[in-house]
Amino acid sequence: MTTTCPEIIKAKPFLKWAGGKSQLIPEIQSVLSLKFNNYNDPFTYIEPFIGGGSVLFHLFKTFPNLEKAIINDINTDLIVAYQTIKTYPQQLIDALQNIEKEYYGLNNIAKKNEFFLERRNQFNQKNRHNNIDNTVLLIFLNKTCFNGLYRVNSKGLFNVPFGKYIKPKICDAETIWSVHQCLQKTTILNGDFEQTLQYADQKTFFYLDPPYKPIKTTSSFTSYTKENFGDSDQLRLKGFCDKINETNCKFIQSNSDVRNYDEKNSFFDELYKKYNINRVKARRNINSKGAKRGKIDEILIHNF
Template identity: 50%
Template sequence: MKKLYTYPAKPFVKWVGGKTQLLDDIKKFLPSDLSQRNDVTYIEPFVGGGAVLFWILQEYPNITKAIINDINEELICTYRVIKSDVENLILELTRIQTEYLALDNVERKNYFLFQRNRFNEKNNSDVKTAALFIFLNRTCFNGLYRVNSKGKFNVPYGKYTNPKICDEETLRADSAILQRVEVLCGDFAQTGKYAGDNVLYYFDPPYRPLTETSAFTSYAKNGFDDAEQMRLCNFCEQIAKHKSLFVASNSDPQNVDNEDYFFDHLYKRFSIKRVSAARMINSKGSGRGTISEIMISNVANVY
């Protein structure tokens, strides 16, 4: 398989739980004849940073239509701007990058906090919102996206020497790929209306926390608890009844409790396998390493 970095289109932001490292495993769960199918529709209800999206649309050019969704309004605004107004976004990011890199570290922190406040005011143009979203992602601590109970982005400043705030080549490549993508914003369940034969879903929801302290990033202010995980499972059962195929990723509770069969019981009707993944973002180096994640699919049930 070609690695993601050999393709021009790739994630335009760093993202917690990004799937670049798991693309080989994800491909093993896809239908073996996917490349021979005609007019496939690909749907990703939790698009996040888009690692799987950009890879799969370049790996399988026979996927003629794609639909992405996310509950994060600013993230989806950024996707839409990259799709429809990428040149003005590049101009704005270039301006921000020039201003930022000319500052010393103290001035950079103040600049970051000023722009973070502007971002949280939520009264910016779409291009400005997208530019601030990318700027904050490239300059905040560890590239996290975390909001408080009021929905305000609150990740602190990160001390990067020379961050690449404006990646023109990637943005233009992403824009080209996004021309065949419909971009939605809201609850994942709204993608259910597209379920049907020759439709492939990939789910990468907010992971079930392994410990209380591992829930460091609140993807949306309302969170994603066990009730939401069960609602997602019910959704998978519904789209399977409409002959859609799906692959889903999640955390493996057995990393910390060998008797925790939450997902094994929840998805008992489907194929469940465990794969190895590196924990990429942690404030302490000792907290990083290889862990197990689960992959769930109904593809094995069909073939």
């Protein structure tokens, strides 16, 4: 077995991303073992909704013969961050150290809040800064906003309030360098998920982590782009999974389990009835009320 370099071994998400899949990795790994039981077999990995990248980094650490990866997301700010880390890691680290030092130097929470709001306003003025500056602001806001959320309004403006954190770790140089190493074998795309299919061959594994379908009608929707991901997109995604299956590629999709609040709701069970569906436990961590955070079922859909 090929030895994994120390930098990649330490790879992990550089952002706190709502719906991140770190907690589901053991379940995903269990399903993966059904297909990838020989860790020396080379393959291509495609993730059409990259988000925080938990599964991507896990696979780079677990499968030394992962030949290449293709990642995509419709969220331009997120993709710019991946591109910046791939190309300009040290410049990014230097800039993050500067903003971290400035934030730490503010001696009360009111001044930190004012600083946060200034940076949020600056972040929303997209045409005034380059990719490194945009990524610095994204990471800073992610580490200092409420609960590490990324949420935009209908105009595409980031609108998460201040998180009142005194001394969060804004510059994680080790993580940035480890992610940089992973991204050297990664093609980074910014657009609709369907464009990724053109990169597939018969030795390709897809992991799909789309914006989840709300599990009840009163669920508050957290938008990562100004365009929502509704039922029509869920149906289009199912058609995309069919195309993956027709090319003899393998996929796993994670999604919400709408039966958590309505046992008769068979939306996904009917939609994916020709595939395998596993129900797994996952913790909700982003509810504003701590008492409403807890474990609920999610689903893993796969074609092997």
